[in-house]
Amino acid sequence: MQTHEIRERFTQHFVKAGHTEVPSASLILDDPTLLFVNAGMVPFKPYFLGQQTPPFPNGTATSIQKCVRTLDIEEVGITTRHNTFFQMAGNFSFGQYFKEGAITHAWGLLTDPVEKGGLGLDPERLWVTCYLDDDEAADIWHEVVGIPKERIQRLGMEDNYWSMGVPGPCGPCSEIYYDRGPEYGAEGGPIADDNRYMEIWNLVFMENERGEGTGKGDFEILGPLPKKNIDTGLGIERVACILQGVDNVYETDLLRPVIDVAETLTGARYGAEHEDDIRFRVIADHSRTGMMLILDGVTPGNEGRGYILRRLLRRIIRSARLLGAQGPTMEKFMSTIMDTMTPSFPEIEKNRERILRVAVTEERAFLRTLESGTELFENAASEVRSAHGTRISGDRAFALHDTYGFPIDLTVEMAREAGLEVDIEGFDALMAEQRARAKADNKAKKHGHQDLSVFREFIDEHPTEFVGYEELQATSRVLGLVRDGQRISEARPGEQVDVIVDVSPMYAEAGGQLGDRGSFVLDGVSLPVEDVQKIGKKLWIHKTRIPEGAGLEVGATVESHVDEAWRHAARQAHSATHLIHGALRQVLGPTAVQAGSMNKPGYLRFDFNYTEQLTPEQLQQIEEITNSVVDADHQVNTTEMPLEEAKAMGAMALFGENYGDLVRVVEIAGPFSLELCGGTHVAHSSQIGPVAVLGESSVGSGVRRIEAYSGLDSFRYLSKERALAEGLASSLKTPSEDLPERISQLAAKLKAAEKQIADLHRQQLSAQLGGLVEKAQQVGEFSVIAEQLPAGTAAGDLRTAALDLRGRCGEKAAVIVLGAKDEKGKAPFVVAATPAAVDKGVRSGDLVKVLGEYVSGRGGGKPDMAQGSGSAPEGLAEGFRAIIEDLRSRS
CATH class of the missing domain: 3.30.930.10 (Bira Bifunctional Protein; Domain 2)
Structure with a gap:
């Protein structure tokens, strides 16, 4: 069955x-x-x-x-x-x-x-x-x-x-x-x-x-x-x-096909070896979990849900690699699990392309991580061998795992191939500490769950009648007052209370739109409403502070007023959000799926699942399409209908949102924008006013964000931009339309001048190096060059100089120690050692740590070359002396 x-x-x-x-x-x-x-x-x-x-x-x-x-x-x-x-x-x-x-x-x-x-x-x-x-x-x-x-x-x-x-x-x-x-x-x-x-x-x-x-x-x-x-x-x-x-559960009709694909891709066989069987099961299990998380709107990231998804996907890649896979595998694993799960979850089919794109993009990123992690591992292994050791420390393995995402079992396997072992006990101890912190944090969150039972009577017997779609004011009766989680009968001046009324015109925060601002008017006194929240999707909670000379009792009748300016600008921003979404899908395609939004008067931000940075041309297209819909003055239609009927029409829903049987559909310009939404909107698209796209950015792996202004805020922003352009045009004595070319010319000249200065500086530095070799002092069996180079010398120039000097020292057992005060007032430093010095036991990585103590810094590297940086350049001379004494003690 x-x-x-x-x-x-x-x-x-x-x-x-x-x-x-x-x-x-x-x-x-x-x-x-x-x-x-x-x-x-x-x-x-x-x-x-x-x-x-x-x-x-x-x-x-x-x-x-x-x-x-x-x-x-x-x-x-x-x-x-x-x-x-x-x-x-x-x-x-x-x-x-x-x-x-x-x-x-x-x-x-x-x-x-x-x-x-x-x-x-x-x-x-x-x-x-x-x-x-x-x-x-x-x-x-x-x-x-x-x-x-x-x-x-x-x-x-x-x-x-x-x-x-x-x-x-x-x-x-x-x-x-x-x-x-x-x-x-x-x-x-x-x-x-x-x-x-x-x-x-x-x-x-x-x-x-x-x-x-x-x-x-x-x-x-x-x-x-x-x-x-x-x-x-x-x-x-x-x-x-x-x-x-x-x-077992891994051999059912849902997961066994993934294992079969893994056998084909890796050449390994399920059932042949216990350790390999575990890896096959990891691939099957995590492929399904990862796919279902992506389906519900999760994208890989470095914290929270995104971190869990990233960890699952990386364990798939790692397991496939350990089984023998050489190239990408994610597309085939995900395609297979989508095929097996679609009969139970038909919505997978509509999201297939997006799921694949998110998973494959994460695989590419992790394969790059594996490459860089391999280099870091090689450095760690080289240091262990140079110190005549046989074990990579637990903290180094943990750093590779936790900071760089390098899996511990891959570290263990590579160590074994290199004839080394890993301090698993130390690694496990650090992992246990991390888990304990996470468990404590989770426990704290559990006990922080708010008790909402105080509102149950109101939810059951007196759900709020919201009239704010049609009206901006209403006569309301105060049904309840809640302060600090307790019901009270009367609120006094200065107290912050939650006010529950039978009828409200004020919008409660939902769907990314902030709650209305407004007031309750009682006996001619205005009580400001600072926020409106929703509980159980049925009850409006009005956050109110009682002003001096006023009070509020249960049973009182008040006039509820929405701040009209607030509502007008909030409606503009929310409708603009829908248009941005429609334009985005027109430019990027249907796989650019909403991942969240926030809109308030005059401003909106829209998050969407997408793995690539948008080009200036794409942003311009999105802005132009949005404003063309504004200019066309389309009627904004809102209709209530059954959920299944709305879905059949193609109305888009937000991931993670639970909708009732009856939903509200907002339509602007026909199929261009058709969404399930309970927010407030303008009556015609032209009422939005101009929309100015500010830009886009990354807010996590696979999630981008567009920000924009609407209405008067958009006008004010564009007005400031115009004033700025006019000011630049006046300063540069060029027409506004020629500013981009003029600024590009100036930037090119500045870059050329900076390159000239840098080249001159390197020539001067190179000319000094010959003299430094002659000034080398003999410290026991080592020839030592310890010199503070001219102020402004950058870390890269120090390294170049150290390599040059090391080459000039030839067969000598020489140690080069250089430092400087750079343009930011920091103290970059470098230590280099010739092969003969390394053979005599010099370790540059150890010497930079000595120097780091004197300049309030730190550093590291290989035996023949290491570098670092500190914040106290005045300590360089004393640090040089400490290194010289260290070398003298070896003789």
Whole structure:
């Protein structure tokens, strides 16, 4: 049975039982506690936490959620059951059925015959575990379902009690296992061997509330929840493994084709050697996870989600290289995994070109990193051999791994080829420190999750009626006041409060558009609204500071006013953002996908996935197309329609955004700009006014940003640019239209003059070098040249001079030490040694460190040449003397 069929059978089983089908949320949710969605229940957290009332007609739901867990990336492939990406199929009950319902639903799907819509598993091979004192669940399994008591086992808090890891809902759970047979391990059930007995489904009975604590079992149970809930999770990949009769999750219809391609590209064979098998599994697992992250809008970067994606893609490249691949591999891996996953996720097909472009670009960059890393490794290995050592230090290996992205196992392999070893213990210790810091940071973020339950009553019973699309003022009744997370009945002068009203004309921040500014007017006194935020997509929170001589009470009636100038300029910027997006796709093609935006009165920035810097000509095209749409005075149409209808029209949605069944579509100039958007917009494109593109820049690997002004801000910017051009034209006594050529001429002259000066300086320096050889002093068995060169000598000139002097010293055991005060007041320095001096034990890299201590600097290099820089040039003379004393002590 193919994986997509397993998914369909699961969904239909619960839909027929009255559950609402909920599409998978994006892997990226606006949740400060999570980097990625890591469990099927995550999108339902507001309902389990009591922050919102479930919107499902029967109080039940089912979903197959995309999940990513990356805590133990290094362990991937070592076991054959765990993936970084997996599909968690779940059914959820919010105060409806409880233990018996969850158990019988699960048992029915697993054991019903295939011809009746079930999965057809042999009931005699199913085992279950229950929490130690959960007699109720154990009795249901035995008396209602009919499982013999010997196949029902009890486990403690660590295994059969669930919580989110922070205060909130919790409860015992019951897990279902499948016996894969004696060839997989010992008899005796899951307690005896969890490899033979594979866990496939976890049924969580949420009935209690937990307090603070650490670990899986070290917390207090505060008491029962108001309602008993059900949260279950079935591992689609594990069920596929069983139904397809394969040994592990890497051999199912989703991942095995990637392994087959890897065999072709590398020449290695899966199943031949344990270490190679791990690399094959890494390639298969990470290809899928990387592809799904790119699909949901993640691009490689150096922090957060982008760092995780970059790490996954680089592990694919590294693993392929270690298996024997010589050239690029990413395109074939990604193409294969997209083919296997598209039946379950049809949206992959529309994004195929973009996914390939992001992955292949990252591969090219990393292959360059491997080249530079190889050079750095060779330097490290050379230093170890020169010092007659056999081991590359842990901190050097860690620097190669952490700073330069050079994989540790590649470092180990290359060291082995060079007859060296790596201090793995030291490396592991540094990695453990890094993981501990990351874990502590993650824990801090978890406990920083804001409690929004204070707003639940308003979300459920008094959602805000937003009238701001049509009106800029409204009569509103104050429903609630919240200060420092607590509800209050009255706000006093000087206090910052969150004000909740029944009707509001003010736009709450969303979709990249900042919230409106405005005021509440009460008894002739204006209370400024400094920001408007949204909670649960239904409730508007007005950030208000009570002025002197005023107050505000729950139940008061106020006049709500939007700052009209703010709204006008904000609408201009938001509509301009849509036009920039349309122009961008027209110039760059459909693979330039939005990665985020921000617009406020008069200004916008637009982030998009693209790997190349835009040319001035492309920017000019984008600006010209945008303004041509402005000039054409198109009507801006907004229409509400079902989500599926909007998608069928071609309306674009933002990655990571969860849309309701009914969405708002904003259309400008027909198909040129058609987007799902809840923001405020102008009525006609001409109302945007001029749009001035400021430029574009990189904001991360594969993500570019365009910034622009709109309306009066655009006019003011262009006016300043004109004044600047006129000023330059006047100073240079040339017409404005000739400025580019005139400035280019001056720049060329300046560059030629600077080159002349540099050449003259080098000639003067070269003329001095002969005299320096004659001034060399004999220090024991070494001929030493230690000289501070004229002020303004740059580091590059110092190095050239040192190489020249070393060459002039011929067969002598000579050491050259040079320093200077450069144009920035810094102190570059260099040490060079002839081959004869190196043979006598001189190490230039050690000597620059001595000199660095006297000039507040540092340096390094090879035995025959090293250099550095410091901030205290006045210490050069003393540093020279220290080196001379060091050399004298060797004689």
